[in-house]
Amino acid sequence: MNTQYTTPSASTAPPLLDEPAPEPIRRVSIICSKGSLDMAYPGLILANAARMSGIEATLFFTFWGLDIITKSKVDSLHVSTVGNPSMPMPTMLGGLPGMESFASRMMKKEIAKLEIPTIRELLSDLSDSGAHLYGCKMAMDMFHLTREDLVPQVEDVISAMDFFDKSAGAQIIFI
Amino acid sequence: MPTRDYAGVSIQTNEEGFMTDSSQWTPQVGEAIAREVGVWPLSEKHWSVITFCREDAAREGQPPGLRRIAKNSGVDMKALYQLFPRGPGKLAARIAGLPKPKSCV
Numbered sequence: 312m313n314t315q316y317t318t319p320s321a322s323t324a325p326p327l328l329d330e331p332a333p334e335p336i337r338r339v340s341i342i343c344s345k346g347s348l349d350m351a352y353p354g355l356i357l358a359n360a361a362r363m364s365g366i367e368a369t370l371f372f373t374f375w376g377l378d379i380i381t382k383s384k385v386d387s388l389h390v391s392t393v394g395n396p397s398m399p400m401p402t403m404l405g406g407l408p409g410m411e412s413f414a415s416r417m418m419k420k421e422i423a424k425l426e427i428p429t430i431r432e433l434l435s436d437l438s439d440s441g442a443h444l445y446g447c448k449m450a451m452d453m454f455h456l457t458r459e460d461l462v463p464q465v466e467d468v469i470s471a472m473d474f475f476d477k478s479a480g481a482q483i484i485f486i
Numbered sequence: 487m488p489t490r491d492y493a494g495v496s497i498q499t500n501e502e503g504f505m506t507d508s509s510q511w512t513p514q515v516g517e518a519i520a521r522e523v524g525v526w527p528l529s530e531k532h533w534s535v536i537t538f539c540r541e542d543a544a545r546e547g548q549p550p551g552l553r554r555i556a557k558n559s560g561v562d563m564k565a566l567y568q569l570f571p572r573g574p575g576k577l578a579a580r581i582a583g584l585p586k587p588k589s590c591v
Contacts, residue, residue: 363575
């Protein structure tokens with residue numbers, strides 16, 4: 312039997328929920344746990360977009376995410392060419408010497424072309440915007456980092472419990 | 487298409503309140519929108535931002551992102567957040583009668 316199915320158009324479909332419009336987001340807390348260039352941007356850009364929309368933003372940097380706010384590493388974050396399924400090259404080639412810095416250079420060039428700020432510039436914008444940046448105490452102890460190793464935009468070094476206290480009422484995003 | 491009454495004029499907007507025809511904008515309409523979104527009173531600095539946004543949008547064909555405003559309007563990032571505490575990325579464009587900016591920075 313040949314049955315014809317039609318998809319109801321957006322205008323004729325009944326509303327799924329008979330409820331008032333949901334409350335807008337007021338606060339976000341973003342956990343940055345990775346230190347590669349492609350994992351650093353999403354958290355910082357999301358936090359920045361939140362602030363631009365008038366949403367409170369808190370960032371918690373832990374484990375490899377600490378690289379993003381470490382003075383000696385912030386300008387040299389890399390793209391990972393190995394174990395990265397989105398990388399347009401075979402993993403074996405990605406492991407060759409110089410490949411990772413080549414890929415990182417290419418990505419940074421594209422970023423500059425589109426006038427996307429560098430990580431350091433984004434951190435400065437975030438601080439000017441009133442976003443709160445925190446380092447994770449435990450991860451810092453693990454990596455033997457002190458407050459002086461971090462960029463000046465970092466407000467404080469706190470524990471995971473402090474992070475939850477500071478995130479009251481916030482939507483939490485893990486990256 | 488929804489319309490809103492600003493400064494005695496019926497203005498076309500989208501659901502979010504952004505003007506859809508920027509040629510309908512006058513400084514009086516801008517003032518009325520500013521009052522509605524709680525950016526009031528408008529200082530000279532607010533006007534530098536609003537004027538920059540309108541001129542830049544006319545040149546580029548799209549409303550400027552916040553970073554572009556901070557770099558080129560003479561009002562820096564910190565000041566922009568003081569002038570539009572409830573979200574400078576959206577509110578500057580909205581008061582200037584422009585669409586919501588597409589830029590994330």
